[in-house]
Amino acid sequence: MRTIAVIARKGGSGKTTVAAHLAVAAQLAGRVTVVADADPQQSASEVLKPRSAIGPQVIATTGRELIGLQMDAGAAGNDLLVIDTAAGLEESLSHAIVVADLSLLVVRPTFLDIAAAFQTVQVIRRLRRPAIIVLNQAPATRDGVEPPAVKRTLEALKLMRVPVAPAILRSRAVYQTAVETGRSAQELQPDSAAARELAELWAFVEHFVFGASAARRA
Secondary structure, three states: OEEEEEEOOOOOOOHHHHHHHHHHHHHHOOOOEEEEEOOOOOHHHHHHHHHOOOOOEEEEOOHHHHHHHHHHHHHOOOOEEEEEOOOOOHHHHHHHHHHOOEEEEEEOOOHHHHHHHHHHHHHHHHHOOOEEEEEOOEOOOEOOEOOHHHHHHHHHHHOOOOOEOOOOOEOOHHHHHHHHOOOOHHHHOOOOHHHHHHHHHHHHHHHHHHOHHHHHHO
C-alpha cells in the first residue's frame, strides 16, 4: 500500500477538495482507497459521507494515530491511503509527512499561500521526505497564456526547490458543486476541463507513488 499526504499550512487552500478529488480519482482508476481524515473539522468525512457504499472509505483520525491506521489499512488490502491533514498544525503535518510516500503541498497563487508554503517546505526538508507542490484555484488561461498571478507564483515556487506538478487545478465552480453532492468533477462533468486536470494530476501522482506498476496498468 502507498500513502499520500495532502498538506497546507494556510487555511482555505482547498486542501480537502484536492484530497477528496484525488481519492475518488484513485478509486475510479481501480485503486482501493481509504482516506484518513486528520483534520479536526472532519471536512473530508463530511464530503465523502454520501459515498460510504462505493468508496473511498473515510476514517476520522489524528496525527498521532496515523501510523496505526496506516498499518491497519495495509493489512486490510487497500492500495492507497490519502491523508487529509489539519491546516496550521505543524505537529499533525509532521506526522503525516513522515508516514507518507509522497506529500502534496497545496498552494493557491496568493502571497499568503506562498509565504506559508515556504514554512512548510522547511518542515519537509527537515524530515527529508519527498513532496510535490500542487497549484490550486489558479485563474484559467486566456488564449493559452497564463495570468500574471500564476506566472509570479510559478517563479516564486522555483525558489523552494520542490517539484511542481505539471497539472494545475484551476478555479472552477464544478469542484465545489461536485463535493456538495459527494462526487468528483470527473463524475459530475466527465468531459470538462476540470476532469482533464484531475486525470492529469492523478496520472502524475500515481506514477510517482506506484512507479512501474502504474505504467503497466496504464
